[in-house]
Amino acid sequence: MWSSELEQHGGRWPIRKSPVLDWLVNDTRGERYIDNILVQLCERLSEAGVPVDRATIHIRTHHPQWLGARIMWENGLTEAEIKTFGYEIEQNDDYVGSPVKAINDGSSRYRQRLAEAKRDTLPAVLRDLRDQGYVDYIAWPLEHTLGQRHVMTFATKRQRGFRQGHLLALKDILPVFSLVSEIRVKNRLARTLLETYVGPHASEQILAGATTRGSGVTLNAAIVICDLRDFTTISDVWPRDDVIELLNDYFDAMSEPITRHGGEILKFLGDGLLAIFPLSVPDACMNLMLALAEARDRMNVLNERISGRGLDVLRYGMGVHVGEVMYGNIGSRSRLDFTVIGPAVNVASRLEGMTKELGRSVLMSRAFIEIADCFELTEFMGSFPLKGIGEPIAVYALRDAAFRSGDVQNM
Incomplete structure (x- = not known):
């Protein structure tokens, strides 16, 4: 010794x-x-x-x-x-x-x-x-x-x-x-x-050996795609450092509620993001609704601060759908991306694009609304044919004035 x-x-x-x-x-x-x-x-x-x-x-x-x-x-x-x-x-x-x-x-x-x-x-x-x-x-x-x-x-x-x-x-x-x-x-x-x-769930898959092109799993998930409106105009007019700060504040407002309620952000797409809530987790769709409600509350706070500086408030669009996705590695032989692909992702993307035409910030498919059981928080906008999708999709919008965190929690 x-x-x-x-x-x-x-x-x-x-x-x-x-x-x-x-x-x-x-x-x-x-x-x-x-x-x-x-x-x-x-x-x-x-x-x-x-x-x-x-x-x-x-x-x-x-x-x-x-x-x-x-x-x-x-x-x-x-x-x-x-x-x-x-x-x-x-x-x-x-x-x-x-x-x-x-x-x-x-x-x-x-x-x-x-x-x-x-x-x-x-x-x-x-x-x-x-x-x-x-x-x-x-x-x-x-x-x-x-x-x-x-x-x-x-x-x-x-x-x-x-x-x-x-x-x-x-x-x-x-x-x-x-x-x-x-x-x-x-x-x-x-x-x-x-x-x-790449996020906590994807990192687990990669560290466990999912590193070859095409490796992955099929899963059912709720998908949310979000995008800023008029960002090109903002980035052309605002100073570079202000644009970076704006994007970081916007992503904080959107992404922190998503991760806190069990969602996984798979990527940031310029001024947008793609996230999933695997349905293997209990109440995944309700958790997504809670995340959206908190994100909206935080965006309202951010916009109050922005308007206080005499600047135009930020507007955004979200598309939400549910379905089967392939979750894994795609890309070139030497450069891979761990993401989700499939028709359900395309539907969420088309719904996000429709927010511009319909003038609503969040659009959801009937398939998602039925699982989340949140009809009372939404307004039926009609059935629309979506590019690349076979049958028309029943589209619902959140009731902007009524939708708050407390509304979801009290459902």
Whole structure:
């Protein structure tokens, strides 16, 4: 054990072979999550005589919302706590003066004996640790390949803090832990990137092996296609940055309610989007209705803000249908798109196009209305032949004045 060897050698040299290092190298292969490995590592370090009472890993992620995440273990916890941080933290005074920023900026080590320091001279995070009884703190970079740098920290409440032998023992595990953590972090980043660009359900299919052209499944789903009106005029007149901000606000208003209610956004099409609600999920059509109601509420708020700036409000059209679709990979030999195709998608697209002619923002097929059982929220517009579709389709429009989130929830 480390404790006896450290005492024997006065803590003057690192132990190059130890049960903890052997465990990291040989026995963590079956553990998928780095937070679980961190908990087990800290418990093993404590058993080996290294007085770790707190440890953290600070990971930078490739996520549209989160700059990074902190995984933290403290003595007494059986699970690590995971907290995400947005990009705004880089402007936060607490981060600007923190040990983590010092390591991210290139420092090779950050050591602070908390009990010996004047409290007012410490960064905010170390003041908090000092107040909690921690007496010593050390941070090192976790070096991953291609210059990717993350941060690992340890703290102790042991009265004398970390001895030199403890620090050498901790430093010994860093190269191995870097390798162990990189595999897990990159697996998580791969999943995050796929979820960001193709959605959570499609990413699961791809990671499970659906990567060949034509691979996929047939499923029944409610389909929604949405498009902005007069976007070409807006993009010609507005400054570029304002157009990008407008699109992002519009997509937030539309897409967040869809994902929150179980829909999957398969793609953004310029100023439009395609989403599905698989009917294998209970109340999928009702969930779609709730999503549309929330999206409309949010668009009303967005338009109030836009009109307050003296600009024309945004108008949009939606087509909603239900039916069988092929859900999977299509494309060229080397470039694939994970999407849905089939006649039901074509009907939803034609309905979206008809919103311009009929002057209504949301048009739905009778097939969808029957499953959702929402006739009282709609108005029959007539039966229309749709281009490329055989029989005329019975088309319904939402009653614009009456349709609100509460109306759907009270059905």
